[in-house]
Amino acid sequence: MPLTTDLAEAARQRFRARVSGDPTGAPSWVRDIALVGDGPGWFEPDGVVWRVHGDLATLVGGVTALLGQAAHPLALAGVQRHSDYRDDPWKRLAGTARWLVVSTFGSAELAEREAARVRGMHRKVRGSADDGRPYAASDPDLLRWVHLAFTDAFLAAQRAVGTDLRDRFGREWPDTYVAEWARSAEVLGATDLPASVAELDDALAAYGPVLEPVPDDLRAFLSAPPGLSPPEQLFYGGLAAAAGLLVSPRLAACAGVPGRDRRDLVARARLGAAAGQLRALTLALGTRSPSEESARWRLGLGPAPEWAEPAA
DSSP states (O other): OHHHHHHHHHHHHHHHHHHHSSTTSOOHHHHHHHHSOSSOOSSOTTSHHHHHHTSTTHHHHHHHHHHHHTTSHHHHHHHHHHOOTTTOHHHHHHHHHHHHHHHHHSOHHHHHHHHHHHHHHHHTOEEEOTTSOEEETTOHHHHHHHHHHHHHHHHHHHHHHSOOOHHHHOTTHHHHHHHHHHHHHHTTTOOSOOSSHHHHHHHHHHTGGGOOOOOHHHHHHHHSOTTOOHHHHHHHHHHHHHHHTTSOTTTHHHHTSOOTTOOSHHHHHHHHHHHHHHHHHHHHHOSSOHHHHHHHHHTTSSOOOTTSOOOO
16 A cells, blocks of 8 residues: 555656646746735636636647647747747646646736736747748737637537536536636737637637648647656547547648547547546546645635645
8 A cells, every 4th residue: 555655646746747847746836826915816716717727627628729729820830939849848838837727726916927927928929930921929819819729629628528517507607618718818918809609619710711731740749749658658648639539620620630520439439538537637636736726725715735834
């Protein structure tokens, strides 16, 4: 039993280090969720956004989002030319996780501070694609595109491989998620954002004329990023296979994946296997992330997180 416990703890630490960039799983920005500000943030505690972003289905949704976002050639050019994701994909993952969890679980003060940091980064990302078209990460239309693909992907992942939220929030919870999460993109400069699932689908469809096939090398990279141990490769491979089955039908052809239109026995089996993987990981990690634990402590809804020093 001690050996099993030690192995489980080692797995927890390795996973949290992967997604946070910190060996403890609680880098400074996670600790700031507990320490900066003393009231609610942009989203209701234990509300729809908290529950979607606190679910490990986000691991699948993140890959789905990247597959979809990369279909926009200007969004892809910005990432390829201003990011070291190929050399250090896990640093890139930690950066994305930071924005997601701070805006979700942080106080309003911290979320605004994080938004200002991201806006500052976006101002530096500008240039021209190979065909001469200019791009800028601060362009409201590109910000809108990234938000649409992200929202669709995380929503699809929650529905397919995450915890069922209907009993808690009702059958219309997806519309609530789309409407509420729009706030995170508005503060970055995106405009004309959807407030329902139907509006989200229409908005994605409208981008059809500007989308292009995702390069083969990028799809290969997303299916098997470097730096994973053999067990991690096996685990990630199952999630990546599920991610390709969750891309919007509006984007699947460009992304070179089956997308949500495929619902044969193989597709259902892969999604079921991914859901099983996530349930097992939840048992290993616990139902709450360090970020949510920090938020609950700030709000007086839970005990101090593990990293917090005992009160004097």
